[in-house]
Amino acid sequence: METSPQMKIPSDLRGVIDSGMCTACGACLAADPGLDLEMDPSKLVYRPTGVGDERAAGVCPAIAVDFPWLHSKVFPGRQVTPHGVVDSVLLAQSTDIDRNLKASSGGLIKEMLAELLLRSDIDGVIALDEVAGLEYRERLVTDIEDVDRLPGSIYHAVRLDDTLRILREQPGRYVLVGIPCQFEGLYTYIHRHEPELADRIALTVGLLCGWLYSHHSIRAISQYKKVDPDDITHIAYRGGGPVGKLRMVTPERTVTVGRRVDFSYQVAFDRSFNNTRCHVCVNHSNFLADIVVGDAWLPSTVTTRSGISLLICRTPEARSLVDDLEDSGRIVLTEASVEEITESQTHRVVFGDFAYAYADYRRALGLHTPDMFGPNHAETRPAAEDAVAHFHKELVRKQELQARGDYRFLWWRKATKELPRHLKKYLDWFLVRVLRIKSLKGERQELSRDDMAVFR
């Protein structure tokens, strides 16, 4: 087993289970075949069925992620900037309006997957697919027709262990689609235990990722909207335009909830419902993926009618794939810069302003905290300690209420005690994104109207 010199290998997964920081990447299951995943009945996130041993702990991204070592393995010899390895940054949109409107942002992932499946040196795509109701699993897709059946972004906790399982069991070269902590676990496992698997990864398509939610979110919104969560046969969070709506389908009816304006949605998808690891996550920009796709939440895109994707191409091969799609008329694109990554996701998210500070705070309290320092650490502006302490106190209280299923109390809490903070969030959004206050003050350069004219 190869280990990097800096890594201290802990003895088991106890801290991950107790803190509720398992994001179900599946790396420990590959390292310790005696383990499986189950739903934690109180936290409503996945957890391993046992504490495992040093082998399992040594690959778990909720214990440690050694970014310098992983960068040297995944992108050998490439320069690592505070945004990770960057070849180019683009805004792009599928020219297929149906594909675009069904997708979460610009429909870029489906365009890329359909193109890649035509290539003779690629045997398939491993991506998350719907099973039934709230259950999603990854599967091997080899037929182009199946690409458009893959779901848009799924924001509740799902099992992500099948990518590694399929890769280990099926010979072939595959394109993988995944969130950042999934690739952290996958590559740590591969480069520690089965480095030969790395050659079978043709390309990784990563999602930008700000958070995922425990199943308490679904239980809360179901209660507010009078839906039995056990009756949900289909759920979708995005589609139908840039922001999209949450849709919960039961045999009797379909409930549609506006994600930006519905107050109950804002309660049920409050950050306190996130997996706890998301609060200390410093890798929202998916440092280990060859190509990263997210939402272009920019002042310049506020008025567009359909979604636009922000793309980070980390390798020349990824860029050439995007250029091929443009040449064949399947996407339109415009050049952007790393400024647009920060602007669309916020400095706090991209450089871990809150996450690094909160990780320090948790360590000082002796709480389980993953050991990870990304390339963005050099530019972090740590959040103030009193803000972090306030967040932690609120988080502990709200997680207690969630564990008791007291979602009604959480609704009233947001409508009273937390209302000023909640309204300030909307005001900030309006000032920055709609009134473009930063641009008017000369704090940032907008993309020109000509650059944006290619998009719907």
Ligand SMILES: Cc1cc2nc3c(=O)[nH]c(=O)nc-3n(C[C@H](O)[C@H](O)[C@H](O)COP(=O)(O)OP(=O)(O)OC[C@H]3O[C@@H](n4cnc5c(N)ncnc54)[C@H](O)[C@@H]3O)c2cc1C
């Ligand atoms: C949990 C989560 C959090 C996110 N947070 C942000 C954010 O903060 N900022 C931002 O800009 N973008 C975020 N995204 C990404 C964004 O929502 C879109 O997924 C992305 O822009 C791609 O859009 P698309 O239209 O090209 O792809 P789509 O056509 O929507 O395709 C989505 C693809 O992602 C796969 N997928 C869906 N859900 C998951 C999942 N949970 N785990 C693994 N694979 C999955 C599907 O199999 C499909 O292949 C997040 C996505 C997820 C899943």
Ligand code: SF4
């Ligand atoms: S985060 Fe991944 S490696 Fe860690 S316990 Fe969960 S499934 Fe296992």
Ligand code: SF4
């Ligand atoms: S925010 Fe980080 S820890 Fe949370 S789901 Fe996304 S990549 Fe994983």
